[in-house]
Amino acid sequence: MYNILLIAAIFGFVLTTLLFSKKSTHPTATFFLGSFYFLLSVYALQAYIIDGGHLANCSWFFLWPLIPYNLFAVPVYFYFITIIEDEYKWKNTHLFWFLPFILSIIDVGYIYIQPDAVHSKLLHTAITNPQNRLHASYWLLNLDQHMFLRHLWQLLALLFVLPKLLSFISNNGTNKLKNLLNKWLLIFWFGLTLFAVFAIFYAVGNRLGHNIFEGGAIIPITLYMIMFLVGVIPIYFPTILQGYPKVIKMIPKDGQVGETKKNNKFGLHEEQVESKLKLLMDKKIYLKQDFDLTNLARELEIPAHQLSYFIKEHYGVNFTVYKNNLRIDYGKRLIHEGFLSTNTMDALALECGFASRSSFSKVFKNTTTLSPSEYDNKIKNND
Incomplete structure (x- = not known):
């Protein structure tokens, strides 16, 4: 079962390399997508190492990954917004999506300034009893609360962009490239939403000390499968590795002030x-x-x-x-x-x-x- 996580991590790292190395008509969106897959790859790899019982041989791969994991909502939100609005603009309200990240910096920093025995105890628990590692207490939050919070933020980001995404998909539906992009965005959104929901269930179940569904392995196995599918689904959409259809806003040639016209070539000036x-x-x-x-x-x-x-x-x-x-x-x-x-x-x-x-x-x-x-x-x- 844990090999699924390793395969997802490998696919994710390969995809990350391709996204960061290839030229794209939409480099900003490509960057955010590559950032997400990098986080997902590290996430899957650490889950494979810890849940698979390999942490004793990779003790360095512990604690610090909590910080980048809590950025999950950031590339997800920015990726969809950049594609939908055809541009990236920073707004101060975007700081909201960094809240889990800020809390994780505080908690991880707190553990690192404690005596070595504190870190060693947390590591020992994760090695000997990986199933209960989420109960580990930091300073502000427990580990299961961090997990709950980051995926709640991920879910909120996906729900926030949904109305804009549906509006984006409804426009220019007759274009072949646009239809392909629409299909990818919907499947990607749905996969990320499932990922967030089951991760929340998993965190809540650990927090309550019992499984929400009958059968103790249902949620973790489903979560692992979703991570795997999200990691490999771009294979079905190879064109996203090369670029994204992009709407180019054009000023009317007559120079008159008015509503800008849109070039339907999607990504091509x-x-x-x-x-x-x-x-x-x-x-x-x-x-x-x-x-x-x-x-x-x-x-x-x-x-x-x-x-x-x-x-x-x-x-x-x-x-x-x-x-x-x-x-x-x-x-x-x-x-x-x-x-x-x-x-x-x-x-x-x-x-x-x-x-x-x-x-x-x-x-x-x-x-x-x-x-x-x-x-x-x-x-x-x-x-």
Whole structure:
């Protein structure tokens, strides 16, 4: 059972690394999401170490994690708000979400300034009787009260953003990328809510000294399973590792004062992307053998799925057709300039970025209805 926690921790650390290392169209939201998964990973790992009976070999992994754990509500709240409002703005009222964190600093600091025997006693109890470790008394709160408070705050944050989330989801529902984001946000919100609710049940049960439900292992097992699912569910939404659909607010071109219009490209500033794309096409990077959607997206520093969406919306074709059109246009230009008078058809194919003459001829005919040779003869006859 405890191996579930270890797997969740591993997945969480991998996801955290990906979120922090990859470029994103929404870096602030990515940061908050990565921060949450880092906290969840440490949380799952410590639960595996303590509940699995490994704390004696990892005694350093004790007490201090209480401080970051009590930040759970912070990245959760800021992540949803940043996505929903399309920006991050600090407000003094946000200090409310840091209350469990502040209390944990006080309590952990209090234990650390006590004689070593106090810390050693708490550690010994956690090692020998991990099931009752939540009864440990600090200064302001017991450990089970800290657990209850941090997940209560997490639940409050989720309930607070729910009306805004539902309103956000109801807008622009016909967009494919937006629909994907809506689905992810709903599932993520639901998973976090279950996590918070069962963690509260677990803390209350420990506080009262008996289990709320029949069967003593139901709540902890369910809680572990929820942690596991929350940790691995992004596998179903790989695009969140690359960025988030983002609504770009645009000022009307006529300069009149009024309500701003919203660009429905979700994450793509058309003018910026088009300008960068034109510069790259002027360099003829489409002639390289390795020219593909992934490499072009890397050059433009935007997610590949959003570049694909941009090309489809802006040019009315998919990426493969877009690439082939560029290459065939270049090939036609070379033929007009007399390239085939001094070079072979194989050389022309390679010059246009194709791996073989056959693939070049096939794409050329599909695009122009003529083979390269027929196109060359037609030009000569017209001359």
